[in-house]
Amino acid sequence: MSRSVLDMSMSLDGYVADPNDYLGGEGGERLHKWADAQTGPVQQFQSEWKAAGAILAGRRTAELMDHWGGDHGGAPIFVPSHRPPSPAARWIHPLVTYVNDGIASAMAQAKSAAGDRDVQVRGGAYTVQKALEAGVLDEVQIHHIPVLLGAGHRLFDVLPSEIELEIIQVIDTPQATHIRYRVRY
Amino acid sequence: MSRSVLDMSMSLDGYVADPNDYLGGEGGERLHKWADAQTGPVQQFQSEWKAAGAILAGRRTAELMDHWGGDHGGAPIFVPSHRPPSPAARWIHPLVTYVNDGIASAMAQAKSAAGDRDVQVRGGAYTVQKALEAGVLDEVQIHHIPVLLGAGHRLFDVLPSEIELEIIQVIDTPQATHIRYRVRY
Numbered sequence: 001m002s003r004s005v006l007d008m009s010m011s012l013d014g015y016v017a018d019p020n021d022y023l024g025g026e027g028g029e030r031l032h033k034w035a036d037a038q039t040g041p042v043q044q045f046q047s048e049w050k051a052a053g054a055i056l057a058g059r060r061t062a063e064l065m066d067h068w069g070g071d072h073g074g075a076p077i078f079v080p081s082h083r084p085p086s087p088a089a090r091w092i093h094p095l096v097t098y099v100n101d102g103i104a105s106a107m108a109q110a111k112s113a114a115g116d117r118d119v120q121v122r123g124g125a126y127t128v129q130k131a132l133e134a135g136v137l138d139e140v141q142i143h144h145i146p147v148l149l150g151a152g153h154r155l156f157d158v159l160p161s162e163i164e165l166e167i168i169q170v171i172d173t174p175q176a177t178h179i180r181y182r183v184r185y
Numbered sequence: 186m187s188r189s190v191l192d193m194s195m196s197l198d199g200y201v202a203d204p205n206d207y208l209g210g211e212g213g214e215r216l217h218k219w220a221d222a223q224t225g226p227v228q229q230f231q232s233e234w235k236a237a238g239a240i241l242a243g244r245r246t247a248e249l250m251d252h253w254g255g256d257h258g259g260a261p262i263f264v265p266s267h268r269p270p271s272p273a274a275r276w277i278h279p280l281v282t283y284v285n286d287g288i289a290s291a292m293a294q295a296k297s298a299a300g301d302r303d304v305q306v307r308g309g310a311y312t313v314q315k316a317l318e319a320g321v322l323d324e325v326q327i328h329h330i331p332v333l334l335g336a337g338h339r340l341f342d343v344l345p346s347e348i349e350l351e352i353i354q355v356i357d358t359p360q361a362t363h364i365r366y367r368v369r370y
Contacts, residue, residue, distance in 0.1 A: 012366070014339070030347070150344035150345065151343050156333060159198070160335065172355040174352055
């Protein structure tokens with residue numbers, strides 16, 4: 001069965017991007033440095049990313065990434081937003097779908113498109129909050145990076161209630177501690 | 186040699202206390218629930234806490250805890266603060282020392298009192314920021330708890346610069362992922 005998975009690299013102080021929307025450090029890629037290694041866990045995660053059947057992306061993330069050029073490694077992209085899409089998303093990218101009746105509807109469409117494969121969720125605090133509120137985020141894969149970025153964009157912000165998670169996998173490397181959580185609704 | 190160690194239980198959204206300064210959940214102890222188990226890692230951490238030679242505590246934490254009754258399991262308590270101590274800290278608790286010339290001085294006094302034993306650091310974002318700025322925090326032991334508290338007090342807030350950490354130990358249990366970091370200055 002298709003699962004929705006939020007997969008993010010996060011600093012110990014909770015940031016997923018620096019104030020310029022880069023990933024920290026001088027080259028702007030600090031949070032993804034762990035993925036440069038071609039070790040077992042990295043290959044496993046890269047395979048998961050490539051195997052996604054669909055993407056659900058927050059609008060800000062989607063626009064910052066120019067909708068990944070129109071598809072995400074071939075997978076269709078669903079963007080929940082109450083505002084109309086930009087001209088590019090409307091006219092240039094046939095695999096990008098803006099959904100204006102809420103994140104639950106966007107996730108239903110993404111899961112339908114994904115079939116048996118997973119839906120990868122891409123977004124920041126707003127998208128995460130909405131997905132948790134709607135109960136449509138199944139798993140959270142956090143790559144805990146041993147760095148304090150000091151400032152930037154947080155993955156988690158204020159939520160309406162406490163939410164329990166279940167640890168379902170821990171992979172321990174010197175570059176990152178990869179923890180996978182299941183969301184308990 | 187004495188090390189200074191910040192040991193905190195933190196939710197995945199970065200909180201170390203809920204808005205009421207409790208530890209979350211209905212009983213107000215969610216973040217410390219992992220320590221109820223009497224398993225190997227819990228006993229190891231409890232031994233470390235008991236073995237501390239001195240405490241350096243942020244003023245707000247120290248006052249919220251009534252200075253732990255005057256000592257922290259027998260260990261002296263050092264509180265960096267530019268304001269004079271409360272009457273209780275001044276008159277009732279001989280093992281509590283307020284230090285008014287900065288956190289580096291407070292840490293030097295705590296390390297001197299601790300001898301070969303560790304200095305346990307207790308505090309929130311302000312104390313952590315000051316200790317990192319002054320370069321006097323050696324290690325950070327975070328008990329990553331699989332819960333989203335949704336609101337509360339964060340351990341890390343804005344820092345003046347990026348700080349690299351080194352993962353020196355990971356202990357993986359269903360209740361918590363215990364990661365120990367060395368601070369690289």
